[in-house]
Amino acid sequence: MAAHGKKKFSVHASGGEEEPEFQVAPMVDVLLVLLMFFTATTTTEIKSQMADLTLPDAQEAKDREKGQGQFTININKMGGLEAGGRGGLEEGVLAQMIKADYANVKKLDPNASYRVLVRADKDLGWDKTKVVLKAAATAGVANVVFATTKGGKG
Numbered sequence: 001m002a003a004h005g006k007k008k009f010s011v012h013a014s015g016g017e018e019e020p021e022f023q024v025a026p027m028v029d030v031l032l033v034l035l036m037f038f039t040a041t042t043t044t045e046i047k048s049q050m051a052d053l054t055l056p057d058a059q060e061a062k063d064r065e066k067g068q069g070q071f072t073i074n075i076n077k078m079g080g081l082e083a084g085g086r087g088g089l090e091e092g093v094l095a096q097m098i099k100a101d102y103a104n105v106k107k108l109d110p111n112a113s114y115r116v117l118v119r120a121d122k123d124l125g126w127d128k129t130k131v132v133l134k135a136a137a138t139a140g141v142a143n144v145v146f147a148t149t150k151g152g153k154g
Helices: 024-049 091-108 127-139
Strands: 069-075 081-083 114-120 144-146
Touching (some): 069 091, 081 091, 081 127, 091 127, 114 127
Parallel strands (some): 069 114
Antiparallel strands (some): 069 081
16 A cells, blocks of 8 residues: 655755854954953053152143153152163163164054153152163154143133
8 A cells, every 4th residue: 555645855965054153262262362452552541651759740741642652751749760671771771672663663654653651750859860761762763752640721
């Protein structure tokens, strides 16, 4: 007796046409790299801005101009030089750091403007500021500006 109405179907894999799977491991790698990048840049920016300083007041203070390359140097209350996440710098090392950063900025954009930003405590003497100015001159950077707060008395 033949069975009417019942047909057997078999499923055959035809040439490796399977559903594509979502690969999680490469996405985790990409996310970890992005996380490390943003953590590193944020930490560097915070270190350059959060030094224990009381900036001097200036009546004619101006906001930072956009699009400039900048190397930030902090001179703390004890006269210690800090730049690039490193502290206790001497003039020679500081000049090398400025020169290397200046070369990197100019390599990316030869027409880019560049400056050295000095963030010094308002009660600090002139001696450490001279060291920074000498280091910038040795590195070939003539544009040196000083961070201040807006205000001050005329």
